Amino acid sequence: xxALDINxxxxxxxSGTTTLATLVHALTTHINxxxxxxxxxxxxxxxxxxxxxxxxxxxxxxxxESVYExxxxxxxxxxxxxxxxxxxxxxxxxxxAFAYIARENAHVVQRLLDSGALLIGKTNxxxxxxxxxxxxxxxxxxxxxxxxxxxxxxxxxxxAV
Numbered sequence: 001x002x003a004l005d006i007n008x009x010x011x012x013x014x015s016g017t018t019t020l021a022t023l024v025h026a027l028t029t030h031i032n033x034x035x036x037x038x039x040x041x042x043x044x045x046x047x048x049x050x051x052x053x054x055x056x057x058x059x060x061x062x063x064x065e066s067v068y069e070x071x072x073x074x075x076x077x078x079x080x081x082x083x084x085x086x087x088x089x090x091x092x093x094x095x096x097a098f099a100y101i102a103r104e105n106a107h108v109v110q111r112l113l114d115s116g117a118l119l120i121g122k123t124n125x126x127x128x129x130x131x132x133x134x135x136x137x138x139x140x141x142x143x144x145x146x147x148x149x150x151x152x153x154x155x156x157x158x159x160a161v
Contacts, residue, residue, distance in 0.1 A: 006076055010068060013060075013075050020053035020075050020118070027077055027120060038140030041082040042089050043121035052118055059116075071116030081156050082122040083129050084109055094127040094137040125156055 004012060012018040028046045044052075056075060060067040067074050080086065083093040085102035086109055092099040105113065113119065126136040133151045135141035144150035 006073075009075060014065075014068070020057055021050060023075065023077065024049045024053050024118075031120075036142075038137075038142050039124055040079075041092055041094065041122050041124050041139055044119055049118065049120065056116060056118070067116070073112060074116035075118060076116070077118045077120050078112055079121050079123050080106075080109055080119070081125050081129070083125060084122075086119065086122060089122060091122075093129065094125050094139060096138060123156070129156075 009018075009023070013020065013023075024046065028049065031040075031043070053075075056071075059071070060074065063070055082091060084106040085091050085104065087102050087105050089102060090099050091102050104110075109119070124137050124139045124142050126132070127138070130136075133153055135151055142152045144152050
């Protein structure tokens with residue numbers, strides 16, 4: 001797994017020591033190996049992530065060094081809590097009976113994408129974001145990433161992992 005903060009990631013991308021395709025492969029490998037389906041309500045398919053990575057790389061080639069000024073989150077992977085809309089993806093708020101396919105992105109999601117970030121999926125939460133510890137979801141209780149004896153905590157439980 002590539003364990004970098006945002007500055008380190010962008011430095012590695014800028015210097016060519018890594019690529020967005022390498023990052024996507026590392027992320028998908030790590031997520032698959034972690035085998036935590038309760039964390040995710042929806043994951044962007046690897047092929048779609050690679051397409052987005054290629055599109056971002058094309059933009060970077062056009063913009064040159066100014067890519068980091070114009071797209072300050074260039075290449076930064078992110079996930080959103082599943083009560084935010086992402087166009088073409090289901091939004092459930094952890095309640096499958098109320099699920100719908102979003103027609104457009106939530107404003108905050110669009111701003112992240114417009115800044116060059118790389119959406120990897122939508123995370124689990126306490127149903128309707130009304131819980132306190134992250135165990136009230138039909139998609140499963142999200143355990144703490146460091147110690148499975150503990151819950152991840154908060155209604156944004158999947159986001160904590």
